[in-house]
Amino acid sequence: MKENKKTYWKGLEQLNNDPEFVKNADREFPELPSTLNEEGSASRRDFLKVMGFSLAAASLAACEAPVRKMIPYVNKPVDINPSIPNYYASSYFSGGEYASVVVKTREGRPIKVDGNTLSPVTKGGTSAIVEASVLSLYDKARLTGPYVAGQKSDWATLDAEVASKLKSAGAIKLVTNTILSPSTEKAIQALSDSLGGIEVVTYDTSSAYGITRANEVYYGSAVLPTYKFDVAQTIVSFGADFLGTWIAPIEFSKQYASGRRVSKEKAEMSRHYQFESNLSLTGANADYRTPIKPSQSGLAVLGLYNLLAKKAGATAVSAPAVEVANLAKAAEDLWAKRGKSLVVSGSNDPNVQIIINAINELLGSNGSTIDLVKASNYKKGDDRAMNQFIADLAGGKVGGVIFYNCNPVYDHAQGEALGQNIAKAKVSVSTNLTLDETASLVQYVAPDHHYLESWNDFNPQVGEYSLSQPAISPLFETRQAQDSFLKWSGSTSNYYDFLQTNWQPLFAGQSESGNFQEFWDKALYNGFYSTSATTEGTTVTGSGDISSAAAAVTKTASAAGEGAELVIYQKIGLGDGTYANNPWLQEMSDPISKATWDNYLTVSQKWASENGVTMNEGETSKASITVNGKSLLVPILIQPGQAEGTFGLAVGYGRTKAGRVGNGIGVNAYSFLDITKGFVNTDITGVEVAATGDSYRIARTQTHQTFMGRENVIQEATLAEYQADASAGRYHPEIYKDGEFVKPSKISLWSGHQYSNHHWGLAIDMNSCIGCGACTVACQVENNVAVVGKQEVLNRREMAWIRIDRYYSSDAPADDLSGMEVAAQNPEVTFQPMMCQQCNNAPCETVCPVAATTHSTEGLNQMTYNRCIGTRYCANNCPYKVRRFNWFKYHDNKDFAGVNVAQNDDLGKMVLNPDVTVRARGVMEKCSMCVQRIQAGKLEAKREKRKVKDGDINVACAVACSTDALVFGDLNDANSRVSKMLKIKENTTSATKEVNEERAYHVLEEINVSPNIWYFTKIRNKDKNEA
């Protein structure tokens, strides 16, 4: 048995053994403020009042039940059967993020968005934002019809005025984020043709202009390549958060995880180096992470180029020497795996990207891990064109402007100036769905449909097409923007016909389907259409002189100097802020900081110590940050792993016109972005930060559920150790009994359950889990989990059924505080999804006085809300702290109407899953292992008189997981995926199965609660075990 010497800690409070933390740590529920009277206990009067109320309530309840109506259709649509879900393939694209999805509808209402497993592009992956997008359909802030001059109007008026005014407007610009739809581009072209030319100005909220520009210079074509992180065996990333926010994280995380999955049969995995300033999700998953200042990043890239050039025998470029830990090692590994290695950079500086191209050429990545032929279309933004447009608008050179579903007033660096100058255009139109920062400033708002109400096509990559189709009739009197464009162009065609016409060439280019309708139906059913015709046999090669780029990079780096630097980033949850009014995303705890409902300035521990800033249970202080004379007051969050001398601040917050939920949360960091170099630069130099001392509380879910100092929750090993011994890193607790040490499972109070038919279980591979949190939102959508708002999160009453525990680790022993301090500069990170463990010997079941939580014959720990009386004993007795108590009635309660929109307003309620009860106040709830899905799957099998097939039933979190880290199935079925993963050979009905997979373990095995959730050890591809 190998002792695990690492100490794991969830937050600095725990690390520092803060007395406040220690006091709270052993308490599942925070102390309650008394609401009854000042003395803190109920008086006789209060008692009588409560009694009186209860009596009155009871007698009222005894009255005759209200008459309820049943209203059938007049003419029932053939496909819609009440209580039976329908699924439609569709596509999501917003903020640069694309996903092919399947929309689940009930009674004609979309209630869930899942990944489309058939799609060759996203392969069934989703992200938190995609999962949450269904709630935005029911956003109360959405416009219910067209607006003219700030007044609600009708389409006829708007069309007449816009069409005539555009004709006489002069130079017309159409501002948009990247358009992924070829047909939309054609519709805009049609409008352009009718008006004698429209300039389309494309910008991206997170720009990749640097890459496209670099490729234009280096390869001669301004394309964004596709990457293959699954093929890459050595991955080096300079600040590119490719698992979280960079270009196409859904695709990349799926690829990355497949390259990182190890088993006895394939004991190999990729090695990943990350050089970055903020601790990103990608950095948290890296094997070797080096915190560097962003100004040094360019030099580090040059350093890597020179190291590799030396090995390749190419000429080095002149660059100042830079001391970056792990860089030489990275070069060694890259060279060793050349042809199967990949270097990426998140920098938007074209010069840096040119060097990256040169490095990848040296390594032979082009055509192997980088595909420039099958290019992706996610980012078409041209930062220079956008800057030009803003200048033109200010100069009065723009006659008419159309904002197509974009909000540059909020999400562009020059947004404020843009907003002031919109009035200078003779005619201004927006198709935005809400009256947001931009739409509220234009003359005409022609609101578009939500994507779930729209027809559209997408071309995510060369040769890959997908469709979106309406999953619901339009809720409001909105109109698809493309229809508006066609209408204003004078066309009588509607967009659906227009779309089909545009797909005729695709039909002509294939031979599978005989007629167009068949071809179209198939593409619509699958959600996508692939063709390889365009890419076959072509290659892109390039080589350029990189010395000028190198010189420019050197110049930038040296100009940056020694001052503090700010890195502006996007959070996984909120992204670019488009969905700021979505409470699911606001309350999703950030994978790294575990903070909700805020953005904040991430600072290093060193800076915090120097400036006397401390953080305790979310209690922090504010800092003022000044860039170019602009100042913002932001709360401070001490972030382990933050590079010294750097700060991080997320965009997406500080919305003023997002809607009731999103307004006034955090600060807007877009105004700090630097556009002076001709591209949008997120690495800001010349930053002044001063702690102001104003106290503030950040609602974090981080230190709320501790494992009471029990350390063998995370079990891990290095790859070399694993190759030598498959059970490396495993902790095998033994209990002393009758003179010998025995396995905990040998000692039990219980006689053990028998599961005669099914035995549901879940295997979680911690090597695959990247901590993205898509599962947490998916669970929230599927199970009607309430949003409780910032104050209640502060009160430690968040309701999430599944959380991702993020552990930092260090080599230092627990009592060596200074040793831990060093580790805090750059800790290792482990993510562990944690939900109800469905224990076979469940401690919660034995303490419930009313048997509201009981065990099923299928291994599930059942929670019966209508029986629960709210003693909370179960939560107190749960070693995993996964039970949640309804402290309030979160539905139909005006106190929560501002945050819990899905259970309060009529529109929001349409998203609720009708198969899951909305819990009342005073009852306990927890992960049910999606029992509604299990029941539905079993019923289908019974109706069809067959056995349940593996894969028929899947839980929401596992479906959402892009990396397949969660595998659900029947442990009684020896052929199920989960049984094979756990290597359960024997077909037994006993609750305790013999699991032969060496990596599989139970969290807190020593207490022998015998969970049905198995975790797989985390394997790091490191030379030796270190922090």
Place this chain on the structure above:
Amino acid sequence: MLSKRSLVGVRLNFHTLAVLFFILIGTQAFAVAQEVANSDEAVAAGKAVFNANCKTCHKLDQKMIGPALRGATDRQPADIVKSFIKNSQAVIASGNSYYSSLFKEYNNTVMVSHEFLTDEDLNNLLAYIENGDKVDPAAAAAASGAEGGEASAGGGIPNEYLTVILGVLVVVLLLILVVLGLIISVLTKYLTKQDLDEDDKEFVNQKTNLGKVFKSDMFVVIVTALVIALVAKTALDGLYSVGVQQGYAPTQPIAYSHALHAGTLEIECQYCHTGVEIGRSANIPSANICMNCHTHVQNVQGKEGVSPEIQKIYNAVDNNQPIEWVRVHNLPDLAYFNHSQHVVVGDIECQTCHGPIQEMEVVGQHSALTMGWCIDCHRQTEITTEGNAYYDKLVQIHSDSKDALKVKDIGGLECAKCHY
């Protein structure tokens, strides 16, 4: 003192006697009920056996693939009938002339053997065959009336038995009272003839003072306790019936008659309730389903013109205004119920829960729809596992048990089967 003690002794003896008497009567009453194989339980259990095993080939009062079964025990001794059910070929081979001729009469169609049926099953089955589902309109009406009148869904001893037992008890107690009074007077007379000391004389000659009795603590306590018990019982009964809407038969916007459509015209339930075999809700038919027939059928019983009730459908269709039916069966939101599970998988008749719907002019809630009602059925109902591969493993594991595989045996009583 001695006589006083003896007096107490005598009284005690009388108590013992009374108790004995009561026990005797009680057991007798139960013994009588047990004797006849006509009990509702036996018939119900027999029906389940019948439905599971015999229904495909037999009817009670009609020929089908096999003969009508009623009167089988009149035609042959019960024991032989039982062994015939178990293994018909063996009985025929043994030379039983009746069954041999029957076998010939039905073209030598072999009846499958039912070795797995226990003796109890067979007794129940015979009880059902002889006494079950008799076509007697008056009795049926009376039965449904009686059922409708009672809100109780508790199960156990039926209410009418309780009433009878209570009545008997009261009579017995009154008798005991009279007997006791007589004994007291006899004893008093006897005692007055004896030589008694002062104390005993006083005791013997004391007069019952009714006023004193009413004012005595004991009386007050007893009366208070009785009143409290009565109030509590009423309150509890009231509380248990909160939300139970058994018998609820609201007036619907259209005077639609199930008796006409499902009864007289014999339209399949599924024709209108399209969801019943595929989903959770059975579905109230949309107006376009009504129009399938009512495009042509405009009035009833050969009357001229358009019936005002049918006109309402036309209005709904013409104005695109859905008909707002009043919901009869209101299951609470916390309970998940799926029709297809019961109708398709469980193969349960609609009438089992909804009552004789084909006789209802206005639909009312037939069953209590309480959790106890659900659970009772899950305890008793056997699963139709034949031909359904889903149940193979469960059947195999259950095969050791001599009891039939019931819903309760496969987790049918678990919370998360209905509550999630």
